Amino acid sequence: MKIVTVETVLSANYPNCVWLRLETDEGLVGLGETFRNPQATVSYIHETVAPYLLGQDPRAPERHRNALMRSVGNRFNGFPTRSIEIRGNSAADIALWDISAKAMDAPLYRLLGGPAHDTLPVYNTCASDGYNFQANVSGDSRAAGEGEDDLARQVSDPGGLARSLLADGITGMKIWPFDRFAARHDGWQIDRADLEEATAIVAAIRDAVGNDIEIMLEYHGLWRLSAALDIAKSLEPYRVFWHEDPIGLDHITDLVRYRQETGGRVAASENLGTTRWLRDALTAGAVDVVQFDMGWVGGLSEGRRIAAMAEAFDRPIAPHDCVGPILFATDCHLAFASPNTLTQEIVRAYLSGWYADIADGLPTVSNGRLGLPGGPGHGAELRPDFLDGDGITRQASRL
Numbered sequence: 001m002k003i004v005t006v007e008t009v010l011s012a013n014y015p016n017c018v019w020l021r022l023e024t025d026e027g028l029v030g031l032g033e034t035f036r037n038p039q040a041t042v043s044y045i046h047e048t049v050a051p052y053l054l055g056q057d058p059r060a061p062e063r064h065r066n067a068l069m070r071s072v073g074n075r076f077n078g079f080p081t082r083s084i085e086i087r088g089n090s091a092a093d094i095a096l097w098d099i100s101a102k103a104m105d106a107p108l109y110r111l112l113g114g115p116a117h118d119t120l121p122v123y124n125t126c127a128s129d130g131y132n133f134q135a136n137v138s139g140d141s142r143a144a145g146e147g148e149d150d151l152a153r154q155v156s157d158p159g160g161l162a163r164s165l166l167a168d169g170i171t172g173m174k175i176w177p178f179d180r181f182a183a184r185h186d187g188w189q190i191d192r193a194d195l196e197e198a199t200a201i202v203a204a205i206r207d208a209v210g211n212d213i214e215i216m217l218e219y220h221g222l223w224r225l226s227a228a229l230d231i232a233k234s235l236e237p238y239r240v241f242w243h244e245d246p247i248g249l250d251h252i253t254d255l256v257r258y259r260q261e262t263g264g265r266v267a268a269s270e271n272l273g274t275t276r277w278l279r280d281a282l283t284a285g286a287v288d289v290v291q292f293d294m295g296w297v298g299g300l301s302e303g304r305r306i307a308a309m310a311e312a313f314d315r316p317i318a319p320h321d322c323v324g325p326i327l328f329a330t331d332c333h334l335a336f337a338s339p340n341t342l343t344q345e346i347v348r349a350y351l352s353g354w355y356a357d358i359a360d361g362l363p364t365v366s367n368g369r370l371g372l373p374g375g376p377g378h379g380a381e382l383r384p385d386f387l388d389g390d391g392i393t394r395q396a397s398r399l
């Protein structure tokens with residue numbers, strides 16, 4: 001079996017996504033995905049990934065990982081970044097694993113030793129269906145949303161939002177009420193009125209549903225240590241389940257201090273979650289819940305290393321989903337194959353919105369529990385009407 005086509009797919013309607021299709025001479029197709037800076041990523045894939053992969057047997061993702069990692073620099077071996085090269089390699093790696101499992105007519109989790117669970121809990125990231133479609137250079141993670149949705153309700157109706165999640169059986173919610181105040185002092189301090197306004201959102205959730213829901217606070221690394229500590233102190237009465245990226249993840253000693261001074265769980269994260277960074281962060285005692293995005297750290301080959309390393313440090317994983325449907329499907333296979341999965345992130349607005357619009361075969365969530373994903377491979381496909389529809393740009397390198 002050999003790879004005969006490396007094809008990238010972009011969509012004007014989902015302008016941060018890059019899909020990578022690998023076709024073989026035996027008719028099997030593997031599908032990978034990555035996210036952000038799509039034009040540069042596509043250039044890298046056709047300039048560097050395609051010339052290497054064309055003609056290769058796809059059923060050796062680890063061999064190809066090693067070769068493609070070297071393409072970044074001959075001493076490169078997992079440098080902790082989310083560079084364009086790593087993103088392109090990530091999409092290729094996921095497509096290679098997809099073909100490898102399809103060639104055995106098995107769901108991906110079986111190649112990974114699973115399933116280790118019958119079902120898994122999920123938590124909801126309170127985004128809108130249109131969240132994250134824009135380029136993000138402002139440091140403000142809010143983006144276009146449509147109408148009244150989970151993103152808007154974080155501010156307009158946090159108690160009602162919590163109740164609606166509980167009605168869906170979802171008992172964890174992630175919100176980021178402090179983000180919009182971070183730029184005022186570039187994260188160095190938070191004004192008293194802003195602190196009270198954002199804290200009131202968390203208080204409103206506790207007023208509405210008591211302790212029935214777990215609250216995950218996301219800070220997107222926008223704060224410096226002293227301001228982050230002020231925020232954590234303000235939140236003390238409200239039983240926050242985890243604090244995600246409370247400060248920039250490159251400041252490992254500050255993260256350790258944050259954990260010690262707040263006594264809270266630190267979740268970290270897709271923003272720098274490679275094995276090399278996590279090795280140092282876990283050794284320092286900086287992280288409680290290990291997150292990562294396989295579209296940004298090197299694909300499933302890196303994701304399974306991260307999951308295993310977290311287990312060795314007696315820490316759980318919570319794979320990141322807020323990017324695209326193929327990564328979500330891949331997440332679910334690794335989550336089911338890993339004994340130390342705490343919870344799987346979902347965005348219910350995506351699952352019932354654009355994920356469903358463009359992809360088939362996605363894992364399903366029922367009453368707050370994720371069901372075992374299908375196969376073969378990761379089981380997810382882009383819909384034919386999407387691939388042939390408006391605004392699609394396909395570019396192929398062929399053997």
Ligand SMILES: [Mg+2]
Pocket residue numbers: 218220244245269270
């Ligand atoms: Mg995050």
